[in-house]
Amino acid sequence: xxxxxxxxxxxxxxxxxxxxxxxxxxxxxxxxxxxxxxxxxxxxxxxxxxxxxxxxxxxxxxxxxxxxxxxxxxxxxxxxxxxxxxxxxxxxxxxxxxxxxxxxxxxxxxxxxxxxxx
Numbered sequence: 001x002x003x004x005x006x007x008x009x010x011x012x013x014x015x016x017x018x019x020x021x022x023x024x025x026x027x028x029x030x031x032x033x034x035x036x037x038x039x040x041x042x043x044x045x046x047x048x049x050x051x052x053x054x055x056x057x058x059x060x061x062x063x064x065x066x067x068x069x070x071x072x073x074x075x076x077x078x079x080x081x082x083x084x085x086x087x088x089x090x091x092x093x094x095x096x097x098x099x100x101x102x103x104x105x106x107x108x109x110x111x112x113x114x115x116x117x118x
Contacts, residue, residue, distance in 0.1 A: 010093050015049050
């Protein structure tokens, strides 16, 4: 399973759980969402799934145009940036048994307090 297949499967799982009503958001609900009812929050989360799918579709389109079959083969600034988006998305599923540690994104560790939301 490559990173694109992995992400598509995780998104499908989340969408299915949201539609069935079995998905319960965890601690990622911020102050901007605390007054939302479950239906509104579910709609917002389904929209997030659609945005993730758009990132993956963008990758696939670019990869097809450049003849890239494996994201690890991406070269050049734009290709590497697109691959980074995939690894960042996959990083939120690092506890999943199908997650490949080789996909771990290199995230900045020196984030200043000024860049964090209040």
